[in-house]
Amino acid sequence: MNRTPEAKKTSRQAAIGAPKSLDTYLDLIRGDPAEFRTVSRTVNPMNFDVTGLLAQLDRRGEYPAVQFNNPLNMHGEPSKFPILTNLWATRERCAEACGLPRSEAGSQLGARFAELVGRKREPVIVSEAPVHANVYQGEQADLWMLPAVRHFEMDLGAVLLMGLIARAPGENFYNITFTKTFPETPQKGGFTIHTPHMLRMTRAWERRGERCPVVNVLGHHPGFWLGTLNNTPWGDNEYATAGGFLQEPVRLVPSVTWGKDFLVPADAEIIIEGEIVPGERTIVNPFGDISRQYQAQQLAPYMEVTAITHRENAVLQDVFSGHRDHILLGSIAREGAIYNHVQQKFGNVVAVHMPFSACGRYTVYISIKKTEEGQAKQAALMALAQVPNLHVVVVVDEDIDVFNEEDVLWAVNFQVDPRRDVDLIKNVRAGSDPRGLGSSRLIIDATRPTHIAFPTRLRVPEEAIQRMKLEEWLDSIQEK
Amino acid sequence: MRLFWSTCPKCIKAFVVEWALRHAGRQLICPYCSHRYLPDESAAIDDRYEV
Numbered sequence: 001m002n003r004t005p006e007a008k009k010t011s012r013q014a015a016i017g018a019p020k021s022l023d024t025y026l027d028l029i030r031g032d033p034a035e036f037r038t039v040s041r042t043v044n045p046m047n048f049d050v051t052g053l054l055a056q057l058d059r060r061g062e063y064p065a066v067q068f069n070n071p072l073n074m075h076g077e078p079s080k081f082p083i084l085t086n087l088w089a090t091r092e093r094c095a096e097a098c099g100l101p102r103s104e105a106g107s108q109l110g111a112r113f114a115e116l117v118g119r120k121r122e123p124v125i126v127s128e129a130p131v132h133a134n135v136y137q138g139e140q141a142d143l144w145m146l147p148a149v150r151h152f153e154m155d156l157g158a159v160l161l162m163g164l165i166a167r168a169p170g171e172n173f174y175n176i177t178f179t180k181t182f183p184e185t186p187q188k189g190g191f192t193i194h195t196p197h198m199l200r201m202t203r204a205w206e207r208r209g210e211r212c213p214v215v216n217v218l219g220h221h222p223g224f225w226l227g228t229l230n231n232t233p234w235g236d237n238e239y240a241t242a243g244g245f246l247q248e249p250v251r252l253v254p255s256v257t258w259g260k261d262f263l264v265p266a267d268a269e270i271i272i273e274g275e276i277v278p279g280e281r282t283i284v285n286p287f288g289d290i291s292r293q294y295q296a297q298q299l300a301p302y303m304e305v306t307a308i309t310h311r312e313n314a315v316l317q318d319v320f321s322g323h324r325d326h327i328l329l330g331s332i333a334r335e336g337a338i339y340n341h342v343q344q345k346f347g348n349v350v351a352v353h354m355p356f357s358a359c360g361r362y363t364v365y366i367s368i369k370k371t372e373e374g375q376a377k378q379a380a381l382m383a384l385a386q387v388p389n390l391h392v393v394v395v396v397d398e399d400i401d402v403f404n405e406e407d408v409l410w411a412v413n414f415q416v417d418p419r420r421d422v423d424l425i426k427n428v429r430a431g432s433d434p435r436g437l438g439s440s441r442l443i444i445d446a447t448r449p450t451h452i453a454f455p456t457r458l459r460v461p462e463e464a465i466q467r468m469k470l471e472e473w474l475d476s477i478q479e480k
Numbered sequence: 481m482r483l484f485w486s487t488c489p490k491c492i493k494a495f496v497v498e499w500a501l502r503h504a505g506r507q508l509i510c511p512y513c514s515h516r517y518l519p520d521e522s523a524a525i526d527d528r529y530e531v
Contacts, residue, residue: 154495156511283509286495296483297508298498430481 020221020246021130021267022084022315028096029065035093037064044072045083045149046158054086054320063089063324067315074144074158074183081270081316083147087222089324094332097222099247106403107351113336114343117230121243121250129253129266130311137256141308143183143272146218149318152288156297157182159287160272161319163228164191165215167262168201169208173237174263175201176228178319178329181216181272181303182284189216189274190282190302192295197234202276202301211275213262214303215255219269219317221246229333231386239263256307269317270310274303290330290359292322324356331360334387338364341386342379349379353402362391365402368447376445377423384441388429394444399457411446414457421445484527490515492523502527 018024029035043049050068057063065087073079088094091105098112136142148158159180167174175197181189193199205212227245228238243250252263257273264271282302286294319326331354343349350367354360364383368375376395383393394408401407416422425441448454482499488510495511497519507516519525 154511156509283506286511294496296481296496296498297501297511299501299504299506 019251019267020223020248021311022219022221022269022317025097025221025223026065026084029093033064034062035064035090037066039066039068040070042070042072042078043068044076045147046072046074046076048150048153050083050085050149050318051151051320054323054325057086058320058323065089065093068147071147073147079145079147079316081145081147081310081314083149083318084219084315085149085318086320086323086325087317088225088326088329089320091328091332093222094226094328097226098245099223107353109332110335110339110352113226113332114340116227116244117232117241117336117340119244119247120236120240121246121248123237123239123243123250123252123263125263126251126253126266129251129264131264131266131268131271132253132256132309133312134310134314135256136308137306139187141272141305142186143181143189143305143308144186145308146183146270146316148183148316151321152294154286154294155288156283156285159183160189160216160218160316161321162219162317163217163225164193164198165217165264166198166201166212168204169210171235173235174239176217176238176242178225178229179216180287184282184302187305188282188302189272189305190284190300192284192287192298192300197232200234205276206278206301209278211277213255213258214274214276215262215264216272216274216303217265217268217270218272219315220265220267223247224250224265225329226333229330231333231337239265256309268311269314270308272303272305273307273309274305276301276303288322290322290326290361292359322359327356327360334361334364338366338383338386342366342382345382346375346379348375350398351402355405357405358392361389364390364393365405365408366393366395367398367400367402368395369398370447370450373449373451376447377443380423380443380445381425384425384428384443390441392442392444394446396446397448400446408446410457411448412444415448415454416444416446482529484519484525486519486522487524488513488515489517489521489523494524494526499527499529 068083092102095105150158163176164179165176177195177198181191183189223245224242227242239250251266253266254260255262255264281299284300285297289295335352339352348369353365380393396411400411423443430439485494487494491513493512
């Protein structure tokens with residue numbers, strides 16, 4: 001039977017003061033068709049029905065979160081889990097998830113991110129959890145009961161995106177990182193890891209020849225996820241960082257498989273508990289990733305599923321890879337990290353933006369209040385050190401709007417002498433992404449030179465712009 | 481990162497593979513038709529590489 005969004009809403013109406021969850025966030029946007037749309041017809045996510053619809057919205061420049069209420073699961077049967085995707089596709093929704101008003105989705109958002117990173121809230125342990133309302137173990141723990149999405153035509157198959165949680169042997173802090181799991185069989189999923197802390201943890205278990213406990217979380221409040229995107233130092237408990245972003249402690253509960261030895265988020269939607277088999281590898285990829293290219297087929301570790309748990313009326317969260325949903329998910333965190341890093345050193349950063357044109361990962365525009373020559377290059381070098389996969393850094397003056405790419409490219413075209421203002425940084429570690437572009441980086445100092453007499457940009461006096469109000473001065477349009 | 485393109489001998493569609501799998505003795509999986517085969521059984525291989 002098809003479910004209507006109204007029916008689901010009634011069954012999951014979030015109580016006032018309830019712990020933050022995906023549902024409590026969705027309550028903020030459900031009534032606004034510009035922000036939240038539903039699809040009640042049956043879709044087959046393995047046959048590109050989900051990404052086909054999202055791609056059309058993208059072409060129209062519309063970015064609502066979309067909930068598919070009646071998808072098929074990987075067995076080709078009606079799934080009991082709706083799919084929610086495109087949640088992070090606007091800066092305004094990301095601002096809201098960080099506790100900012102929608103009007104502060106520009107440079108304020110990166111600064112807010114930088115602020116929240118330092119506001120850790122230690123998690124609390126509870127004995128009962130919504131995510132344990134339904135528990136499957138043994139053969140009942142079937143990955144294929146989930147409506148996993150196949151995104152792009154060359155993808156090896158459907159994937160479960162969202163976060164993987166692990167901890168190193170003998171340590172009591174947790175790392176959370178976005179990854180993708182290919183449900184190869186109902187009880188086995190290969191996955192790739194792209195962050196250094198998670199790699200260090202999983203390799204530590206493998207060196208001991210022991211199975212590494214991991215948890216795949218397939219849905220939570222967007223603030224929880226934004227809090228996990230920080231490049232935090234080794235030893236930081238990312239549950240505490242996520243709590244800072246939620247502005248309340250993350251509630252944890254002992255896992256079904258390992259009890260108190262591995263704590264899982266109590267207010268998540270769906271959790272897969274599993275163990276990575278040491279020394280074993282399976283085939284994963286191709287997969288269309290952030291750079292809008294395919295990650296190549298490769299060997300990767302896999303987990304054997306030990307349990308699947310979910311809350312009542314759980315929703316499977318997905319990310320529209322390589323598109324705004326995916327781009328903003330990481331770019332805002334990196335904007336905040338670069339802002340923090342450069343600002344702490346120089347105190348002259350105005351704004352930081354990682355544009356859609358470079359998939360929010362590979363180019364950063366930084367505006368500074370320059371007081372002497374050389375500052376732009378110093379800021380750029382610090383950004384490169386902070387975000388290793390950066391490819392191009394452009395530094396501009398404070399009067400250039402880094403959120404307006406036309407403005408930035410004006411500065412590049414009219415304030416940059418390539419011989420003087422462009423630096424090629426060689427022999428940097430090559431990125432692990434599919435771009436295949438090697439190990440060099442580019443710095444462009446597009447600030448106005450101050451050591452020579454140099455032209456300045458034309459400007460209509462701001463006082464005149466404010467004085468000539470359109471509604472007062474333009475003649476009204478005459479109807480023919 | 482060094483890559484190569486393998487053309488599936490069954491459906492004759494090409495996909496991208498990490499170089500580490502070129503001589504690893506592991507079967508590739510065609511993302512279009514799920515056929516499993518060794519890289520040397522590819523209908524074609526493009527492994528051009530800039531040194």
